[in-house]
Amino acid sequence: MIHLNDRWFRLVGIPVIALLGDWIFYDQINRQHGLSFWLDYGVSLVEASLLWTISRYGIYRSRKRYPTLSQTQQRIIFQVAWFILITGLFRLTTSAIYDRTMIWGYHYAPLRYLYNIAVGIFCVIPIAAIYEGLYLYRQWRLTYFEAEKLKKITLQTQLESLREQVKPHFLFNSLNTLQGLVMEGEKDQAVTFIINLSQVYRYLLQSNEQLIIPLAKELEFIRAYVDLLKTRFENGLLLHIDIAPDLLAYCLPPLTVQMLIENAVKHNRVSSSQPLTIRIYTDAAQNVVVVNNRQPKQSAVTSNRMGLTNIAAKYRLLNQADIIIHQTETTFQVSVPLLKTTPA
Known part of the structure; x- marks a missing residue:
């Protein structure tokens, strides 16, 4: 009326x-x-x-x-x-x-x-x-x-769909690694890997239900996650973390850094002779930057950019600035904004 x-x-x-x-x-x-x-x-x-x-x-x-x-x-x-x-x-x-x-x-x-x-x-x-x-x-x-409401609902729907894809995707990669350890007869390492995997996957499930988490907590998970990867790649994977102490309390969407590391491992050669080096640091603009050296696999891996799409969707849902992707012949870099407080 x-x-x-x-x-x-x-x-x-x-x-x-x-x-x-x-x-x-x-x-x-x-x-x-x-x-x-x-x-x-x-x-x-x-x-x-x-x-x-x-x-x-x-x-x-x-x-x-x-x-x-x-x-x-x-x-x-x-x-x-x-x-x-x-x-x-x-x-x-x-x-x-x-x-x-x-x-x-x-x-x-x-x-x-x-x-x-x-x-x-x-x-x-x-x-x-x-x-x-x-x-x-x-x-x-x-x-x-x-x-705006419809846009937010659409983003939330897309994000939920992406979340459901990430969980089995991570588990599938982990099971492949575990299979390799078992086939190589590394039983002790396999047991350690299973224990670490259960802890990491528990965090994965819990944190993925949250909108944002502190950077310090994300980095804690990343160290455990990279230890799992090193079980297979050993000296072929190098991680350097250089975070400003005053930015550790800042927040970001959960699993953001994990997806970037996973992408780096997925698309690049990882070996002791050609280590994949991943550096995580913060810049003056209060972004967390993840950069890795580019050494593409000989057989190119088909990319659906699911990880980057997931991260971008989360930042749009939070009404934050877009992530910045910068690629050269030798490096691949992604900058994601850190949030001071929990958004309303």
């Missing part, structure tokens, strides 16, 4: 428009004929009330017929036609009454009729503009926030 919600606008607007219209357009001629100001203002107040009510009904009808932002042009055309027609008929009728009854003490010439109609239309225009301006603003806000 359409509700104009304009009670205070009418209570203030009608007396003001009646006063201004009477003073601007009729004060001089009323003085010439010695008419009482209060009589003239009283009649003007009644006319303004009736004309406002009729015009308001036209606004109501236009909104009911053309309610959306995309129908603004049709709505305005409807209102303009309504105002010209109704105001013209109303002012023509009142002018005829005044002319025949000589309530003001004189007859109206034809030009006087046209003058009164023009004054009525002139007074209606600013009122109609205010009504339509407020309506457009409310419709724009409604459309904007609905779009």
